[in-house]
Amino acid sequence: MLSLFSRLLLPFLLLLLCQPLQAAQKDPLVRLAAMPNASLLLEENGKTVASKLAGRQMIPASTLKLLTGLAALEHWGEEHRFETRFYLQDNILWVRGGGDPFLVSEELDLIVTALQEQGVHKLDGISTDATLFDSDLKIGGRSSSDNPYDAPISSLAANFNTVSYKKSANKIISAEPQTPMTALGKKIARRYAKKKSRGRVNLISEENGPRYFAELLAAKLRLAGVAVKNRLSAGQVPHGLKPIYTHKNSRTLSTVVAAMMEHSSNFIANSLFLLMAGDKGPLDMNKAQQRMQKWIRKRFKWKEFKVVEGAGLSRENHLSARQLLEVVKEFKPYRELLPNHKGKVLAKTGTLRGISCYAGFLKRDGSWQPFSLLINQPSDYYFRVRVAEALSTRHRLPTALCGKDC
Incomplete structure (x- = not known):
């Protein structure tokens, strides 16, 4: 039987043992590392510093608007x-x-x-x-x-x-x-x-x-x-x-794209998606899909992907974190068109039921670095923001977020 002293001490020992576990559970990067259906890619000056399931095809939700915006800006130019x-x-x-x-x-x-x-x-x-x-x-x-x-x-x-x-x-x-x-x-x-x-x-x-x-x-x-x-x-x-x-x-188009990003306007995104299919009607989604796929293959040389509309509404859309990061890097000349979070993150969110994504640029050591985060499982709305903030401020990242690319 435990002595009176031992019985009194045991709760405090258990509390001390649980504190590291509770801290780990609150750490957004540790939580992200444990998620089975989440992918991440972060580069710093061209070198991968964080990677998790970066090649897996995922649902991008409204982060797909980065691809639509890039295609539109390259198709017409900022002053169109x-x-x-x-x-x-x-x-x-x-x-x-x-x-x-x-x-x-x-x-x-x-x-x-x-x-x-x-x-x-x-x-x-x-x-x-x-x-x-x-x-x-x-x-x-x-x-x-x-x-x-x-x-x-x-x-x-x-x-x-x-x-x-x-x-x-x-x-x-x-x-x-x-x-x-x-x-x-x-x-x-x-x-x-x-x-x-x-x-x-x-x-x-x-x-x-x-x-x-x-x-x-x-x-x-x-x-x-x-x-x-x-x-x-x-x-x-x-x-x-x-x-x-x-x-x-x-x-101008740059103003239109900025508004699309800020308000996550599906109307603007799919209007642009259709308009890129040509200037003679009637333009439909099949024509727009074919035109977008042709541009993607020529621009990025991707083989495995799926884009069925331009706003990210459909769960049939599929991109990997690696592919989305390629888009983000090409979006660099236009990054000021992205929503600004506390001067630390310039990025587009993506939200569907059970889907929470974030992609763009975060500031590390005073310079903007590209990242893509695709979470295809339930998480609280601001979790992705906490992940981005942690990636921005912390130099030492969990080893579980450093895959074969690091």
Whole structure:
């Protein structure tokens, strides 16, 4: 039997023995090393300093936007501006969508001013041509929720095919001073206002995008003093008609990509993904996949990978940490477009259910170093951030995170 002294001492001994184990469990790098479905690659000045399952194909989630962003920047260049063309026939204003993913309300104000300068003061109606993109796009991973990140993609769209609303005195009004509420916007918002008095929801279907754009443009024109009859239609711009105005977005591609990264915009990402397939419609996901695969094989010489869309929505997308690190390294000239975390990390997150990823650059000894982290098992949301911070500040890394590449 244990003596009284031994019985009193035993809890303290057990506590002392457990402290190192508890500390190890709290250490994000030790935890990462023990995860069976997590991969990591970190380089410092071209030398691998941390590696775990770097060659395994994993689901990248929204870190795939690094690949889409790089492809777009190399395809068009940082200063590229997307275009939307306007035509006039029999006092009907035709609008041909060019896939510009950033036609926000403020951009429509610039369009209205330009149209007035071109002599547009009275219109019998507005017709939209959104035939550049296929009318029945099948995007892997996109669900039918009302959330803005599930917004439908169309080649003519306002405000990322979303509407911001609020309920005031039992009326549905716009939650944005720069965006008039339209008939379609009100109809869609009313579906959700019973449960939530304020919010931003998507337009549900592809065909609603051009309709909402036309309604919003008509409202903006009326506010500017242009008489517009409520005749809205869709079709194709009559053959041979010359544009009266070509609008180049006020934002360059680099600004668009930065916004895509900051807000993880699936709408922007898959718009870019489709647009890179060519300039003649209808563009669909099959064409976009083929074009992207061709570019990837030529650019990176990869053999094993899978990219089915550009936003990282689909679980069918597969890249390894090594492949993603190659993308990150090529993204170096554009790294300032990535979200900045406390001046220590410039990186893109990726999140799906049970998936948590992070890739970009972290600062070690005052210089930016590339890393990729793909966790394909449940973990708390900020775990990846703690891993990146630890990789940034600690010189001695766990030996379990130094695989054959180190």
